[in-house]
Amino acid sequence: MKPLMISLAALALSGCGLQPMYAGGGNGAVAQGLAAVEVPPIEGRAGWLVRNALNDRLGAAGEAGTRYRLDVRLDENLEGLGVVGDDAVSRERLILRARYQLVDAATDDILLDASDAVDAGIDVVSSEYAVIAAEQTAQERLANTLADRMIARVALALRKRAE
Incomplete structure (x- = not known):
């Protein structure tokens, strides 16, 4: 019964047009494009954190020659949320927004123009050191x-x- 179910599932997936993103592994069009x-x-x-994270994910950046450029502008905002009776902030929200464009380096054509935002909540405690450490950790996670x-x-x- 199990092999029949697997066969039916495979048949259904092949008919829906689902294709793997990184088909061809490291030699595929997407992997080669990311490396460039x-x-x-x-x-x-x-x-600095976002750029390092991007370069880590791009893998072989620089090895394949530059074909594309990813221009990124960041906007970071830290705002107080929870206010207790003495007007002290008890909770903060760190927001990191990115506006980015993927540009063909040869023609300066913009292939992708997008924006994204992420945020994290931070508890404000009596230790200033702990708050600063929490803010830096949140910034690293958000990056x-x-x-x-x-x-x-x-x-x-x-x-x-590539298609």
Whole structure:
């Protein structure tokens, strides 16, 4: 009974047009395209974190030669949310927004123009050191999450271009 179910599921999936994003592994069009993306420096500490996270996910960046450029502008905002009786903030929200464009380096054509935002809540405690550490940790987490989202959208744009 189990082999029959697997066969039916495989048949149903093949009919829906579902295709793997990274077909061909490291030699596939998407993987090769991602390896050819250069990320110029991004301003600020958050920019440094996002750029490093992007370069980590791009893998062999620089090895395949630059074919694309990913221009990124960041906006970071820290706002107080919870206010207790003495007007002290008890909770903060860190928001990291990115506006980015994937540009063909040879023609300056914009292949992708998108924006994304992520946020995290931070408890404000009596220790200033603990609050600063929590803010930095949140910033690092948000940079990684933002990089994941950006790479997914860039991969989709490169896949669409390859088709």
